[in-house]
Amino acid sequence: MNQNILNMKPSGIRRFTALAKATPGCRMLTIGEPDFDTPEPIRAAAAAAMAQGLTHYAPNKGTDSLRKAIAEYETKRGMACTMDNILVTVGATGALNTALTGLLNPGDECIIPIPAFPLYESITVAAGAVPVFLDLKKSNFQIEKTALEACISEKTRAIVLNSPNNPTGCVLSDESLAIVAQLAQEHDFYILCDNVYAALSSGPVPDLTLREELRERVILCQSFSKPWAMTGWRLGWLAAPGTLIDKFTLLQAAQIASVPTFLQKAAETALQVDVAKMAAVYRKRREYVLDRLDKMGLTYPKPQGAFYVFPDISRFGMDSEGFCIRLIEEGGLAAVPGSCFGCEGHIRLSYCYSDEELKESLDRLERFICSL
Ligand SMILES: Cc1ncc(COP(=O)(O)O)c(C=O)c1O
Incomplete structure (x- = not known):
């Protein structure tokens, strides 16, 4: 094998999505992919x-x-x-x-x-x-x-x-x-x-x-x-x-x-299709997610685009991978550890999900952090 290829690491994002799928009843906010169909x-x-x-x-x-x-x-x-x-x-x-x-x-x-x-x-x-x-x-x-x-x-x-x-x-x-x-x-x-x-x-x-x-x-x-x-x-x-x-x-x-x-x-x-409507939906979801995180007392760098938020979980005394594993096992929710992006102390939540999915998932996150 080419030594450079042996030095490559598998994607943590896919690993946590797979872990969530293997856990019965687990919800996920892991995927960075629009939930809309192609127009x-x-x-x-x-x-x-x-x-x-x-x-x-x-x-x-x-x-x-x-x-x-x-x-x-x-x-x-x-x-x-x-x-x-x-x-x-x-x-x-x-x-x-x-x-x-x-x-x-x-x-x-x-x-x-x-x-x-x-x-x-x-x-x-x-x-x-x-x-x-x-x-x-x-x-x-x-x-x-x-x-x-x-x-x-x-x-x-x-x-x-x-x-x-x-x-x-x-x-x-x-x-x-x-x-x-x-x-x-x-x-x-x-x-x-x-x-x-x-x-x-x-x-x-x-x-x-x-x-x-x-x-x-x-x-x-x-x-x-x-x-x-x-x-x-x-x-x-x-x-x-x-x-x-x-x-x-x-x-x-x-x-x-x-x-x-x-x-x-x-x-x-x-290139002729206007994406403003989809962008507006992401904006609305972002407001909802940020409002819920604010109410949970979680802080995050202020997102202005994409469809992610990166809350700080360092006060719970675990590294991000440990936090995400417990979140799956005890809270029934998957998120991606910040360590997958080279940044400890945070988790990534995606809001490419329906309003119902987001509400249920954030309820689970809230219950989990209350339990800690
Ligand atoms: C920042 C960034 N760049 C590039 C890509 C790759 O996108 P694609 O290959 O689907 O165009 C992604 C996918 O998640 C991404 O988040």
């Missing part, structure tokens, strides 16, 4: 594309028509680009894999602010590179200059930003982003922006992909999964300088050849 026009477009016979290989970069549609979507959003800047990928997972594997040589360093989605570490390790963790808990989940400077070395190749964040739902401030921009320019490294939750935020999110002067070092990683409830379709994209996209395409050609052709056709329809 009907998108499903109809896939069926029509299949019926039309769009079942042959697509170009390695993606179909011209989807890449053009994505470039228009990004340009309208404020990241001016053309189809030469776009690579259609297998979800954000594929985008992250291609970008990080494409950028990192063995021994290179990749800065990962934590708490973080565990995939960044996995891919970095698989590439034989070194994850360097920047702990944001100490700085109210924002980036401070001295802390980021301490992570930088001559081997630093990239930093991964995820705002709104999984697991906290927090958004990086203008000040945090200005620090990243300044140090990336001074020390010459790439900024990989994982913006998969950008469309699911309460208001405008500060965003380095909109900054013209950073265009040569910013790589956007985006997904159809979360905003359009299309997790099972496995569709996403990278937007980056054309020279990088050309090289990333060689890698993607070796990894997957290309993304399924009829799905790309349906993705063009998705």
Whole structure:
């Protein structure tokens, strides 16, 4: 076996979901996946594309028509680009894999602010590179200059930003982003922006992909999964300088050849579908969950997007994994330990669940913490 692969760890999120499923009657707030079905026009477009016979290989970069549609979507959003800047990928997972594997040589360093989605570490390790963790808990989940400077070395190749964040739902401030921009320019490294939750935020999110002067070092990683409830379709994209996209395409050609052709056709329809209604439902659920946590006396970093909240459980005198195991066994509820995201003392709750599920689950959490 490749030693880098032997160094990879399994996903804690899936482990806790599996534990919950194996426990009779257990509810879960573990899954970071929309509970909505993919909107009907998108499903109809896939069926029509299949019926039309769009079942042959697509170009390695993606179909011209989807890449053009994505470039228009990004340009309208404020990241001016053309189809030469776009690579259609297998979800954000594929985008992250291609970008990080494409950028990192063995021994290179990749800065990962934590708490973080565990995939960044996995891919970095698989590439034989070194994850360097920047702990944001100490700085109210924002980036401070001295802390980021301490992570930088001559081997630093990239930093991964995820705002709104999984697991906290927090958004990086203008000040945090200005620090990243300044140090990336001074020390010459790439900024990989994982913006998969950008469309699911309460208001405008500060965003380095909109900054013209950073265009040569910013790589956007985006997904159809979360905003359009299309997790099972496995569709996403990278937007980056054309020279990088050309090289990333060689890698993607070796990894997957290309993304399924009829799905790309349906993705063009998705870009036309307004996700505001689904985003409004998540907002309403968030208010409910936060209100319940407030009443339980649990504190949390204030979420402004995504569909997660990250309550602090440190006062119960257990580590997050111990807390989550007891929560399943004694409270009949599964959550994901903060340790899965590199951050002790917290648990992640997802609110991709119906009102009834949320109420029952939060009743269980409340009874459990009262029992402690
Ligand atoms: C922050 C973040 N990035 C990327 C992904 C991967 O998304 P997908 O591969 O479904 O597009 C996820 C999924 O949970 C995520 O939370």
